[in-house]
Amino acid sequence: MPNTKLFIKGNLINQKNSDAFLIENGMIKKTGKTKNLLGKYKNLSEVIDLNNQYVTPAFNDGHLHYFYYSLLKDSIDLKNCESIEQVYNKIKSKAGQAPEDSWITVINWDEEQFGGVKKLDRYVLDKLSKNIPILVKRRCLHLAFVNSKALELANINKETKDPAGGKIVRDKEGYPTGELQDESIGIIDDIVLEKQRKRFKNILKNSAKDFLKRGITSIHTDDLGHKKYREDIFKSYYELANDKEIPLDITLQLRVTKKDDFDYYKKIREQTKDIKGLKTGPVKFMFDGSLGGRTAALRKHYTDDTTTKGELLFDKEKLEELVERAYQLDFQPAIHAIGIKAVEIVSKIYERMNKKYPHKNLRPIIVHASMLDDKLIDRVKKNNIVLSIQPTFISSDYKMADKRLGKRRAKSLYRMRSLLEKGIHLAGSSDAPVEDINPLYGIYASVKRKKPNQPQEKSWHPNEIIDIKKARELYTTGPAYQNFEEDIKGKIKEGYKADFITFNKNLFNIKSEDIINLKVRSVYKKGDLVFES
Numbered sequence: 001m002p003n004t005k006l007f008i009k010g011n012l013i014n015q016k017n018s019d020a021f022l023i024e025n026g027m028i029k030k031t032g033k034t035k036n037l038l039g040k041y042k043n044l045s046e047v048i049d050l051n052n053q054y055v056t057p058a059f060n061d062g063h064l065h066y067f068y069y070s071l072l073k074d075s076i077d078l079k080n081c082e083s084i085e086q087v088y089n090k091i092k093s094k095a096g097q098a099p100e101d102s103w104i105t106v107i108n109w110d111e112e113q114f115g116g117v118k119k120l121d122r123y124v125l126d127k128l129s130k131n132i133p134i135l136v137k138r139r140c141l142h143l144a145f146v147n148s149k150a151l152e153l154a155n156i157n158k159e160t161k162d163p164a165g166g167k168i169v170r171d172k173e174g175y176p177t178g179e180l181q182d183e184s185i186g187i188i189d190d191i192v193l194e195k196q197r198k199r200f201k202n203i204l205k206n207s208a209k210d211f212l213k214r215g216i217t218s219i220h221t222d223d224l225g226h227k228k229y230r231e232d233i234f235k236s237y238y239e240l241a242n243d244k245e246i247p248l249d250i251t252l253q254l255r256v257t258k259k260d261d262f263d264y265y266k267k268i269r270e271q272t273k274d275i276k277g278l279k280t281g282p283v284k285f286m287f288d289g290s291l292g293g294r295t296a297a298l299r300k301h302y303t304d305d306t307t308t309k310g311e312l313l314f315d316k317e318k319l320e321e322l323v324e325r326a327y328q329l330d331f332q333p334a335i336h337a338i339g340i341k342a343v344e345i346v347s348k349i350y351e352r353m354n355k356k357y358p359h360k361n362l363r364p365i366i367v368h369a370s371m372l373d374d375k376l377i378d379r380v381k382k383n384n385i386v387l388s389i390q391p392t393f394i395s396s397d398y399k400m401a402d403k404r405l406g407k408r409r410a411k412s413l414y415r416m417r418s419l420l421e422k423g424i425h426l427a428g429s430s431d432a433p434v435e436d437i438n439p440l441y442g443i444y445a446s447v448k449r450k451k452p453n454q455p456q457e458k459s460w461h462p463n464e465i466i467d468i469k470k471a472r473e474l475y476t477t478g479p480a481y482q483n484f485e486e487d488i489k490g491k492i493k494e495g496y497k498a499d500f501i502t503f504n505k506n507l508f509n510i511k512s513e514d515i516i517n518l519k520v521r522s523v524y525k526k527g528d529l530v531f532e533s
């Protein structure tokens, strides 16, 4: 008999008629009652008692940056800092102990956490260290701040030109202030990356457990934007998958800025064809920035800065040309668009492409699609556009969003219930390292629309709250659909992969405030135990 395992006495959430399932070669062959299946199947390789633990399909994260998440594990994380003094002290003390040749990298800076007034620049950071280079990234990753030492090592000075798609902010005399926007951050990333190049594979491997611990066994990761390093990063993923070194299914999202990029991606699509656990997914384009950085493209000015409407990072025609190339080469397209203007242009491009290539069922994706009006929602539905959304943006950003857009306009953000009622496919994700990878935070944000652990806070636009079953689907069937895997992933059902989690409590039957405290007890990938707490 092939490798057959019978799992018995599980509490399958929402599946009343079965508490057991048979697995053959990693796939679910049969579900049913323990008594019946035990009687029916003999000569099993193994019988595993789930001890009445609650069983749910494993989670799937539809968009994140695994490599950058892994890199940032060495960084100072400001997420839970309560005061600006605490921020300064953390950086200062790490700089004080840092070896001469090293860099201090800091993540999750968010001025809103400290009243929204404080801006970082080299003058502030030089007070923390003059000799050790410091790089501080804003939570949205579209803004960064460096000290003078970092500017010096990166050769960024008065004469340096702004790179395409980026800006080096300068003072009145033209000297860089240490604030870097979008692509100009890449100049610094480059130097930091060069230091870590040889360790890429280990850096990736070291993070796998973080994901398993949260019940995640599939991820869609966008890491190949850095052309200089993309072959090294790809090779690391390739070797890890080929040698079965990480128990995660990885779909690579392929960052495109130029036509030539398609040649490279065609090559690696071919190379990964027969590799289990690694596949190439959509080609990804960046079209606007972020709300936090006021670079998401709007139709009208920002409420808290009337000098800007955000910006488009691509020429519309050029973007359309590249998307057409994707259609011709059968690459699923995925475009980052947050502001309503960007989302509108992208949906129109997809509409034209779907008309021109009616037989290509590519399931085009808009990554984020944060702002939508009713007309746009209809267009998204009509063109079967998948929205790759981040529910935790609600709990992290709603106060900032009200400021940036004004309360009325902010109603067009994160309209999850309206989207689901229209039957639009939503794939939930963390966008890590932007947000925490734990899907339970996203589920909480979807059903509460507020920050956790703040009982006095009210839900933000509660009319867009969704129920917990739909919230879970955002992290199971949603990303599976995005990746053309809806027939094999996201359910505990015959014909599906045996990727599942056990919990100590029933996710569907607890107080919503307790969702984030649920503990994953065990994780199975294709029927094999890959994590246990």
Ligand SMILES: [Zn+2]
Binding pocket: 063, 064, 065, 222, 431
């Ligand atoms: Zn992202």
